[in-house]
Amino acid sequence: MILHxxxxxxxxxxxxxxxxxxRNKPIIVAGNSxxxxxxxxxxxxxxxxxxxxMPVFQAKQKYDQIIIIPGxxxxxxxxxxxxxxxxxxxxxxxxxxxxDEAYVDIKGCEKLFGPPAAMAQKIKEAIFEKLGLTCSxxxxxxxxxxxIASDMDKPNGITLIPKDEMDKFIQGLPxxxxxxxxxxxxxxxxxxxxxxLGDIHKYDISLLNNKFGKMGTRLYELSRGKDISRxxxxxxxxxxxxxxxxxTDISDFKTAKQILLDxxxxxxxxxxxxKMVCRNVSIKIKFSDFTQITRSxxxxxxxxxxxxxxxxxxxxxGKLTLKKKIRLLGVGVSHFMDKNxxxxxxxxxxxxxxxxxxxxxxxxxxxxxxxxxGSEMVKKASLNKPKLxxxxxxxxxxxxxxxxGRVQGxxxxxxxxxxARLLNLKGYVxxxxxxxxxAFFQGDEHGVKKMLEWCxxxxxxxxxxxxxxESSAFLPCDDFKIQ
Ligand code: DCP
Ligand code: MG
Numbered sequence: 250m251i252l253h254x255x256x257x258x259x260x261x262x263x264x265x266x267x268x269x270x271x272r273n274k275p276i277i278v279a280g281n282s283x284x285x286x287x288x289x290x291x292x293x294x295x296x297x298x299x300x301x302x303m304p305v306f307q308a309k310q311k312y313d314q315i316i317i318i319p320g321x322x323x324x325x326x327x328x329x330x331x332x333x334x335x336x337x338x339x340x341x342x343x344x345x346x347x348x349d350e351a352y353v354d355i356k357g358c359e360k361l362f363g364p365p366a367a368m369a370q371k372i373k374e375a376i377f378e379k380l381g382l383t384c385s386x387x388x389x390x391x392x393x394x395x396x397i398a399s400d401m402d403k404p405n406g407i408t409l410i411p412k413d414e415m416d417k418f419i420q421g422l423p424x425x426x427x428x429x430x431x432x433x434x435x436x437x438x439x440x441x442x443x444x445x446l447g448d449i450h451k452y453d454i455s456l457l458n459n460k461f462g463k464m465g466t467r468l469y470e471l472s473r474g475k476d477i478s479r480x481x482x483x484x485x486x487x488x489x490x491x492x493x494x495x496x497t498d499i500s501d502f503k504t505a506k507q508i509l510l511d512x513x514x515x516x517x518x519x520x521x522x523x524k525m526v527c528r529n530v531s532i533k534i535k536f537s538d539f540t541q542i543t544r545s546x547x548x549x550x551x552x553x554x555x556x557x558x559x560x561x562x563x564x565x566x567g568k569l570t571l572k573k574k575i576r577l578l579g580v581g582v583s584h585f586m587d588k589n590x591x592x593x594x595x596x597x598x599x600x601x602x603x604x605x606x607x608x609x610x611x612x613x614x615x616x617x618x619x620x621x622x623g624s625e626m627v628k629k630a631s632l633n634k635p636k637l638x639x640x641x642x643x644x645x646x647x648x649x650x651x652x653x654g655r656v657q658g659x660x661x662x663x664x665x666x667x668x669a670r671l672l673n674l675k676g677y678v679x680x681x682x683x684x685x686x687x688a689f690f691q692g693d694e695h696g697v698k699k700m701l702e703w704c705x706x707x708x709x710x711x712x713x714x715x716x717x718x719e720s721s722a723f724l725p726c727d728d729f730k731i732q
Contacts, residue, residue, distance in 0.1 A: 533577070
């Protein structure tokens with residue numbers, strides 16, 4: 250049997266535990282900007298119809314006395330680790346699937362802890378004793394049913410679906426509750442008169458595949474109680490994603506690209522930290538009217554570099570026809586494999602993908618700088634690598650540029666140097682006492698022009714306000730140096 254454990258109102262419950270004044274009160278954990286959304290709501294707040302992902306202003310409309318707590322991700326992650334520690338005392342087969350939920354395969358544990366429901370009760374007690382937090386647990390012969398079950402008696406409940414009752418449960422299970430069945434699929438379901446998972450039996454597998462694509466086979470199997478996915482302990486997480494709500498809605502490609510780049514870097518860094526490679530990249534876009542879309546792509550090779558993730562994210566973005574302004578952008582990766590898995594990296598990275606490997610080593614260097622300094626300021630340069638293609642008849646020119654804005658620091662200069670060298674430019678880059686950066690580029694017209702374009706954006710974390718340029722006399726120099 251499989252257990253699915255999900256903490257109750259996780260972030261809010263931690264806040265209520267740590268501050269007795271908040272106990273039994275309607276609270277939400279949310280950011281404090283005007284555009285924030287509710288991360289979670291205490292069960293008291295849910296009575297007013299407030300829930301996760303609801304904009305804070307709407308939550309306030311539902312209940313104007315609502316208490317808003319800013320939240321502390323670091324604290325929640327630390328609690329999450331402790332919870333997983335408690336759970337792993339019961340079974341070695343634990344798969345954490347999000348910050349507050351995990352599957353546990355309890356095969357062979359019955360001798361120690363008794364039948365499944367008794368074991369679930371013991372786990373609940375152990376978590377409460379160690380952390381003062383409650384959870385809900387679903388128990389079923391397969392993963393997807395355990396997950397559905399854990400949600401059926403929230404908060405603080407245990408729901409068991411025994412093997413001999415599984416078919417009956419499936420017959421009555423509303424199809425909308427099956428993971429993966431979204432709004433789009435629901436439209437087809439209603440045409441096909443599929444209301445419960447059991448109704449899937451009415452159709453054969455080819456029709457299901459035809460109507461639902463890849464999900465068809467999965468629905469066919471789930472409706473027969475088959476869920477081949479196992480509790481996988483070797484992956485701590487099966488997806489990594491990062492998203493950002495923008496301070497103002499945007500519609501221009503350049504800004505979106507810059508944000509996708511920034512997000513790809515964060516996601517790539519997390520992936521590499523876990524020593525994983527992935528072969529699925531996705532993007533998420535929430536529009537100004539709060540509708541949202543996600544697009545994902547399976548890639549032919551395994552990747553872990555930020556640049557590869559960014560390129561995939563950008564190509565997904567490029568395929569969209571966007572009619573509305575964007576309020577949130579997200580990038581995610583999934584389908585992981587251990588980087589050191591038996592398949593050799595050379596196979597993952599054939600020689601023609603040498604560039605990819607080079608970018609990976611650049612990423613690793615940046616990761617280690619970030620590790621060391623822990624600074625948000627240290628970010629990788631624009632991955633929009635300038636092309637080295639030359640045109641005939643290019644002039645050799647020299648330009649001096651003064652870059653104004655938040656551009657000082659070794660990272661900006663190092664990245665400028667890297668880009669300039671790629672473009673075969675000579676010259677220098679240096680910090681000025683007034684907070685600007687001075688750069689001198691000497692080379693062919695194309696390269697200098699590209700470099701000036703680069704300067705007007707710079708690496709993602711730098712804020713370039715203005716680039717002032719003037720043509721300059723030739724200087725005898727044979728490299729591009731940081732001064
Ligand atoms: N979370 C978030 N943003 C969301 C959803 C969730 O930041 N849109 C965070 C806050 C939650 C935590 O993840 O506390 C766990 O998510 P759950 O979906 O399990 O929600 P809760 O644990 O808060 O409530 P429940 O009792 O319904 O599980
Ligand atoms: Mg939860």
